[in-house]
Amino acid sequence: MSESELIALLRLTRVPGVGPVTARKLVAHFGGAQAIFDEAGSGSPKAGGIRKEALKNLSNPQILREALEQWGHIQKQGIRCLAYWDGDYPEALRHCEDAPVLLFFQGSVCLAGRRFVSIVGTRNMTPYGREFCRQFLEGIARYRPVIVSGLAYGIDLCAQLAALDLGLETIACLGHGLDRIYPEPHAKYASRIRGQGGLLSEFWLGTKPEPMNFVRRNRIIAGLSEATVVVESADRGGSLVTADLAFGYNREVFAVPGRVGDYFSRGCNELIRQQKAQVLHGPEDFAVAMNWSAPGGGLKPAREREIPMEKFTEEQQRIITLLAREGEQFLDTISQECRLAVGEVAALLLHLELEGIVEPLPAKKFRIKPA
Secondary structure, three states, X not given: OOHHHXXXXXXXXXXXXXXXXXXXXXHHXXXXXXXXXXXXXXXXXXXHHOOXXXXXXXXXXHHHHHHHHHHHHHHHOOOEEEEOOOOOOOHHHHOOOOOOOEEXXXXXXXXXXXXXXXXXXXXXXXXXXXXXXXXXXXHHHHHOOEEEEOOOXXXXXXXXXXXXXXXXXXXXXXXOOOOOOOOXXXXXXXXXXXXXXXXXXOOOOOOOOOHHHHHHHHHHHHHHOOEEXXXXXXXXXXXXXXXXXXXXXXXXXXXXXXXXXXHHHHHHHHHHHOOOOEEOOOHHHHHHHOOEOOOOOOEOOOOOOOXXXXXXXXXXHHXXXXXXXXOOEEHHHXXXXXXXXXXXXXXXXXXXXXXXXXXXXXXXXXXXXXX
């Protein structure tokens, strides 16, 4: 991505009334972030699809000055900027409609093609929650997942420190700019996390840790991962918001059950009761549910098999060919690559599943079923 395009995308994230969903639509319509501002400045009829108020905001010179200043700070601090169309933007997150159009990252881990698991829970962690969290991570460490959390007190920090101790990479998603750490006592862990994972945020440098920012942050934790695990939670709290978001994204959600009446198990028990989360007893259950295979490996590979292509329609053949060539794919990716509507692809995949040709995977992925 060119510097001018990146600065234009920075500007776009600063425009009042233009959120992630609108920003994506504008980029798709005009063919790029810079093109949006070129059209807005020219007064071209092509900009007629933008509301007058938003058009005025797009032309605000102050936003350009702020974007240029921000870009200077980003360069000085060695922060990576990931646009949602970039190859190193997290694939699962890209498929969330309200995902950030731009992420800021400091760290050592590659975000593309990785297996992410989010672990969240109460700040008031009990000994039971601490012990389960560490034992769970010990059990799944052989699969080498990247552990995602929010660096908050309690379960979040426990999961991230346990990941570091086990040699796993971990991503801390922040509700503020990367020029600070909140809560402040956790700043001492930032260097270690950057060296064995990274710090991730959608917020500009200088953004303070306001309460609403953490609600926005939670959708990144939920969308980044193929599964979200809630270890402990009261009947209200940020971890339940994250679980609801993950459920809404059609991701796998797991909750650790607790005794009836235990205050910090109420949220987990309620998620299970509402069938928003699977019961999680331990790492073995989790690995089976996620269809994880050999240590360090990906999903179980499909063996070569003969598929009678002539019995399928042209559209079904396109899907089969794509999955046979590229391996597991997201529903949205199949739709884009095969140039078919998402609803049509879903129906075709269901037919192919019933025929024993494809099988569904977590996070709305599909692959050719092993012979």
